[in-house]
Amino acid sequence: MSETPYLDNVRAERVKAVKALAGRSARQRAGRFLVEGPQAVREAVAATDLAVHDLYVTATATARYADIVKAAGARGIRVHRGSPEVLDAMSPDAQQMVAVVDLLDSSLAAVLAGPPRLVAVLSNVRDPGNAGAVIRAADASGADAALLTSESVDIHNPKVVRSTAGSLFHLPVATGIDLKGGVAALREVGLTVLAADGAGEHDLDDLLDVAGRAPDGVPDLAAPTAWIFGNEAWGLRDEDRALADAVVRVPLRGRAESLNLATAATVCLYASSRAHR
Incomplete structure (x- = not known):
């Protein structure tokens, strides 16, 4: 691995160009985005199908995370x-380590080719922390993919990337999806489409109780499933709920009014994951 010049000028053009990738317009012009922090960088470097161009580290980070630096060098x-x-x-959030990576470009067609058994669909999810947390939960629960509608946050937003803790590089994440068309395509490859909503007619625990032997008219969590999750503030629109085969609520046994988006999505995805097992 050849040595590059040591960077110590905060006003250098290279430093400015990397910093600019925190903004969407700069990312789109460059076709690249930032991966910040050792955990996310480690996963990006390990994803051999991902184009990682540059890794920036301090001496302290080089010593502490020598395995990441060595792996990066081995990949060229x-x-x-x-x-x-x-x-x-x-990046003030980089923990002294940041990588520059090509924008991700998963497609709905690639997701459907699996075919998938469990998919998280994010409709109008605008908060980057929530979007990242749902992608992380999808990865942890063994989902095959996550889909984001065109109205949802940019997955290359630095806070989204940090919130996924590297899961962004573990499963396909397709963006710019038209919800109606996406739901139809998922149904065509055999997935039941469920919408998560606090006013749903089906209780998630009740569905778990009959998973694998659900009676007619009751969705079977043991079947291949796509979950639709809505906006943080107002949930799913009426027209979005109408696209689903059924609307499911997470039971609230305490006095909490509701669960936040990422928590509710995690509960739903793990319920399907357990039923699939």
């Missing part, structure tokens, strides 16, 4: 050493 990724001030200028 350019490793740049820089001062803590330079890394902070690139």
Whole structure:
């Protein structure tokens, strides 16, 4: 691995160009985005089908995370050493390690080719932390993919990427999906489409009780399933709920009014994962 010049000028053009990738317009122009922090960078470097162009690290991070730096070098990724001030200028959330990676480009067609057994669909999900957490939950529960509608947040937003903790590189995440068309396509490959909503007519626990032997008219969690999750503030629109085969509520046994989006999505995805087992 050839040495690159040490970076110690926070006003250098390279530093400015990396920092700019926190903004959507710069990402679109460059076709690249930031991966911040050791955990996410480790997963990006390990994803051999992912184009990682540059890794920026301080001396401290190089010593502490020598395995990541070594793996990056073995892949031919350019490793740049820089001062803590330079890394902070690139990203205050990088923990002294940041990578520059090609934008992700998964397609609905690729997801359907599986065919998948469990898919998370995010409709109008605008909060980057929530979107990232749902992608992470989808990965953890063994889902085959996550889909985001065109009205949802950009998955390359730095907070989305950080919130996935590397899960963004573990499963296909297709964006720009038209919900109506996406639901129809998922149904065509054999998935039951369920909408998660606090006013759903089906109780999630009741569905788990009959998974694998659900009576007629009751959705079977043991079947291949796509879950639709809605906006953080107002949930799913009426027209979105109408696209689903059934609407399911997570039971609330305490006095909480509701669960936040990421928590509810995690509960639903794990219910399907358990039923599939």
